Each structure stands twice: as structure tokens, then as C-alpha cells.
Amino acid sequence: MNKIIDVINKRVSLRKYADREISKEHLDTIINSAMRAPTAGNMMLYTMLVIKDKDKKKKLSKTCDNQPFIANAPVVLVFLADMQRWFDYYDHCNVKGYCENHDLGYNGPQESDLLLAASDAIIAAQNAVIAAESLxxxxxxxxxxxxxxEIHKEMLNLPDWAFPVAMLCLGYYPEEISRTPRSRFDREYIVFDEEYKRLSKEDFNNMYKNTEKKISKDNKFQAENFGQMMYARKTGSDFSKEMARSVKVALKNWDGRKL
Structure with missing residues (x-):
């Protein structure tokens, strides 16, 4: 197995970090690797924020669903889906005047632009993850x-067309840490040839048979199975409702308004 594949397969989500700062050389390597990620039309529709300030990290640990370990990460990277930079550039280039002279509509970013920029940002984030892991x-x-x-917009000085779609906590592995990658679903339930496949009851029973064994009868959600537990814990949770509310507020800016 080559080194890159080995790095990918051994990677785990790390929430406890060695008590030392990330070197400038390593951080530069991570950022430069992120910037080499594939990007739509080579437009680089994202911005990276490097957060080292202790107060900001502490605040993020509270606003991001109260996760204390965020405050202890030596570096936090926030990846923004960013169309603001391009529209500032369009203003610089008098694109509005160009559109008026050529009978073209000049409209602001819309939902499709947000999705495209989010793809760019998350691809860059994953490049950063793999580069970091290799170090x-x-x-x-x-x-x-x-x-x-609203809180993050003010805290990070975000313009209307820059939306935070991913955040990474980074830190060196502690010496005593045990890396045990979590299992994934079998390929037959995730990868299909040529077209989408809806799973059957038998498929679901086989797909989740090992997971179901881990559900305690006296779990705090009073769930009878893994599906019920995951809905209560994730999809139907308070943080999920806040996430939905937050995105709806942000989406009001991405309405393709006439400029």
C-alpha cells in the first residue's frame, strides 16, 4: 500500500492534542496543500480563516454545540464558501457597466453559487486533513x-456572501493516543453502478446488524433501534434545528438579487 492510501486509511478524528503549537512550516504546508485542491473553473470559491486566538477558540467551543476540546486545539481553520471576493472583483472590473452595455442581467449570488462554493471549500478542507495527517x-x-x-458573522467579520461551511480543529497527536479507525458501512450499500438504488428492508437489516447490537435497552433516548436513536441524537436534535434556522437566515443573502 502506498503512503497516501495508508494515511487515508489510518486517519481518525482527533479531539485531544499534544501540548505544543503547530510549527509555521507545518501549518504553511497544510494551507498550501489545501490551496492545491480541485476548484470549479480555477476560481477558488473559498476563503480560509486561521484561528489561533484563545478567546475566539473558546467562544467557538460554545457556539459550535458546546464542545470544550475546540478551545484546546492549537489551530482552528474555518472554511468559507466565498462569492464575496468575486463580486468585489466584478465591481472592480465594472462588470455592472459591461452588463448594461451588452444587455446582460447583473445579479448577485444565488443558492447554486453557494452550493458550488461550498463544494470548493470542503474539497480544500479535505486536502488540509490529508496533508495534516501526513505530518x-x-x-x-x-x-x-x-x-x-449571526454570532459567527459578527465574530469573524463575514460579509453577506461568505458562509462558513466547515471547520477543522488541528493539533499534533499525543504520544499515548491509540488510533483506531471507526468502521464504515459495507461498499454494497454505498456504491452503485450507473444509477441510484433504494435499499430494501433486508438491506437495512444487514447494513445495521452490527450497529444494532450496540444499542442499550436503557439508552437515554428511549429508542428501540439505531434509526430512532440517530434521529433523536442527530436529525431531530436541538442543534440540528438550530443549524436549519441558521442556514435559512444565511440563505436570504443568496437570492440572486438584481445588482
Whole structure:
């Protein structure tokens, strides 16, 4: 197995970090690797924020679903889906005047632009994850950066067309840490040839048979099976509702308004 594949397969989400700062050389390597990620039209529709300030990290640990380990990460990277930079550049280039002279509509970013920029940002984030892992620097994705849009907008000085879609906590692996990658679903339930396949009851029973064994009868969600537990814990949870609310607020800016 080559080194890159080995790094990918051994990677785990790290929430406890060695008590030392990430070197400038290593951080630069991670950032440069992220910037080499594939990007739509070579437009690089994302921005990376490097967070080292202790107060900001502490606040993020609270606004991102109260996860204390975020405050202890030596570096936090926030990845923004960013169309603001391009529209600032369009203003610089008098694109509005160009559109008026050529009978073209000049409209702001819309939902499709957000999705495309989010893809760019998350691809870059994953490049950062793999580069970090190769340097013995662990990482943990924080999807909760999507929550509390108004707070994060003010804290990070975000313009209307820059939305945080991913956050990474980074730090060196502690010497005593045990790396045990978590299992994944079998390929037959995730990868299909040519077209989508809806899973049958038998498929679901086989897919989750090992997971179901781990559900305690006296679990705090009073769930009878893994599906019920996961809905209560994730999809139907308070943080998920806040995430939905937050995204709806942000989406009001991505309405393709006439400029």
C-alpha cells in the first residue's frame, strides 16, 4: 500500500492534542496543500480563516454545540464558501457597466453559487486533513460552524456572501493516543453502478446488524433501534434545528438579487 492510501486509511478524528503549537512550516504546508485542491473553473470559491486566538477558540467551543476540546486545539481553520471576493472583483472590473452595455442581467449570488462554493471549500478542507495527517497532525471536522450564523458573522467579520461551511480543529497527536479507525458501512450499500438504488428492508437489516447490537435497552433516548436513536441524537436534535434556522437566515443573502 502506498503512503497516501495508508494515511487515508489510518486517519481518525482527533479531539485531544499534544501540548505544543503547530510549527509555521507545518501549518504553511497544510494551507498550501489545501490551496492545491480541485476548484470549479480555477476560481477558488473559498476563503480560509486561521484561528489561533484563545478567546475566539473558546467562544467557538460554545457556539459550535458546546464542545470544550475546540478551545484546546492549537489551530482552528474555518472554511468559507466565498462569492464575496468575486463580486468585489466584478465591481472592480465594472462588470455592472459591461452588463448594461451588452444587455446582460447583473445579479448577485444565488443558492447554486453557494452550493458550488461550498463544494470548493470542503474539497480544500479535505486536502488540509490529508496533508495534516501526513505530518502527524490530527484533525476533527466541526459541522456545527453552520449554526449560530449571526454570532459567527459578527465574530469573524463575514460579509453577506461568505458562509462558513466547515471547520477543522488541528493539533499534533499525543504520544499515548491509540488510533483506531471507526468502521464504515459495507461498499454494497454505498456504491452503485450507473444509477441510484433504494435499499430494501433486508438491506437495512444487514447494513445495521452490527450497529444494532450496540444499542442499550436503557439508552437515554428511549429508542428501540439505531434509526430512532440517530434521529433523536442527530436529525431531530436541538442543534440540528438550530443549524436549519441558521442556514435559512444565511440563505436570504443568496437570492440572486438584481445588482
Amino acid at each position: 502527524d497532525i490530527g484533525s476533527c471536522y466541526i459541522g456545527d460552524i453552520i449554526e449560530n450564523y
